[in-house]
Amino acid sequence: MFISGVGGELGTLVASLLEAEDWVGALSGIDADPPRRRLNRTVFHRIHPDEHDRIVSTVVDFNPHVLVHVGVWEPDARAAPRHAAALTDQAATSIIGAAAECSALEHVVVRSGIEIYGRARGSLTRPSESAPIQPTSDWGRTVAAIERTAAQVGERVGVSVGALRLAPVLGPHVPSPLGRLLRMPAVPFSLLADPPFAVIEDRDAARAFVTAARIGLAEPVNIVAPGAITALQAARRGRRIPVPLVGPDWRIARTLSHLAGAPIPDHVAEALHRGRLADNTRMRTLLGFEAETSTTEVIDRLYHWPSIVRQPARVQVA
C-alpha cells in the first residue's frame, strides 16, 4: 500500500488507520512535509512534488498493489490558490503516473471533492455521483483534473480507480479555509441566500479511504456527513458575530478576512453564496460506511477544538 500526501493531517490519519488493519501488508508514504504524528509501520519518504525522478523511482521500487492518493493542496489551506493548484497537479501527475509503471498495481483511490459538481445556476441541490461534472471553482477544477488523470491511467493500465468526493474536511488539526473562517470572531454570511452546506470530519474521511482501499472501490462516491448547516446557524452555534453581507460587501469582507489570516478562496465563497450539499446514499450502499459525526456535530466540535498554544522554550539556546 502506498499513500501519497502522508504528511498532511488526513494522510497521516489514513496511514495510522491502515497500520491497524490486518489485511494491509507493507506501507509506504510520500509527501513534501513529514507526518503529523508517529507512524509505526509506514516508511516515509520526504520528496517535493516537483522531484519527478525521485517520486518515480520511490514508487516503482516499492511496487504497490494499492495507491491511495491524498496528496492534494486545497487553495488557501496550506498554500495560496495558484501555488496549491500547481503542487496538486505536479503530485497527481507524477505519483499516479509513477504508479502506472508498477506491475503489481491493482487499485487506485484518489481524493476528490464535492466541489467537482459546481454550483452554477440551476445545478442540483444535492447532486449524486451521476450528476454532471461542471466545476465552477478552482478547487473544483483541480479535483476534476485529478479524477480525470486517475481514470485515464486506470483505463490505460487496466486497474480499478475509485474517487472519494469529500465534503469540506474539518478536524482539529486540518488546515481548512472554511473552518478557519467559521472560527473567526465575526463570520460573514449571505443575507439574501445563507444556503446550507455539509462537511465531513477528518476521521470519518480517513475511515472512508481505508474502506475504499479494502473493498477496491471502482467508482466515485460522495463522502458527506449527514445533515446540513448554514453560515448563520454555524456562527450562532459558535457564539460568533454574524455579519450579513450583500453583493459588493463581499469584496471588502474577503479582503479583511484575508488580512485577518482567514482568506476566503472562491470555492468557500461559492459555498457561502450557493451552498454545498451532496447525496451520500452511495456512501452507505457501496462502501457500507456511515459517518460517525453529523455536520452539526462537526461544526459544534469546530468551536471546541483548542486554538494553537505557543509555548516558549524552557531553555533559550539561541
Add this chain to the structure above:
Amino acid sequence: MERAPVIDLRLGDVPAGMVDDWGRDHSLVTTMTRLANVRWDVSVGGSQYLPRRKGALIVVNARRFALAPIFAAFALGETLHRPVRFVGRPDTAPVGAFSRRIGGLLDHPDEVAGALAGGQLVITGAEHGDIGRVDHALVGAALSVGVSVYPGATVSSPLRRSARLEIGPASKSLRRRRGPLSELELADRIRADIAMLLDELGELHTGTPLDWLPLTGLGGA
C-alpha cells in the same frame, strides 16, 4: 438509479433552528404553516394511501397564483408530521433561497429522483389550467427510483379560506412497458385520476374564470 435504503426523516429529527439534508428549515416551515392556516383552512383526505416511511410523488392540479403545491405540502406535512417538499423553486436569491428553506426543490428530474430515493414525500403540480399536462420527466424520476405516484386533487377559492386536498390511491399504468412509454402513459393516467378525484369532490370546475367567482365559494384547483 438504485433504490436507497429507507430513511426516517420525521420532523423531530432536525433540531430547532437547523436545516435538514435538503436545506429545509423545520422551524420556518412551522411558522409558514401557521401563516398559511390563516389564509387556507385545508382539509386533507386520502393521506392513508401514502407510504409511512418510503418516498412518494404526489401530483396535484394547479391553477395560476393558487400556490396549490405549496399549501398542499404544508397541509400534508402537518397531517403526517413528516417533511413534505414541493417542486418548483427558482434558483435565484432571495426567493429561491427562501423556497428551499420551506421545502422547495428545483424542477429537475434528478433533483426529484434524489429526494424520492431519500424517502421524501414530494408534491408537484400539473401544468396550470384545467388539469394541465403532467410532467412525464418527473414521473419518470419516480419510476426510476421505484416509488409510487399518487394523484391529488386540490380545491380552493381566491376569496374563501376553505380548501381541500384529496389524495387518491397510487396511479398505475394499464400496460407494462419497458421503455420511456411507461412514464408517458402513467402521466396520462395520473391526469385522468386527478380529473376523477375532482369529479368526486363535486365542485364547479370549468377551467375558466368562472371558477374564480365566489358563487359556491369553491373553485377548481
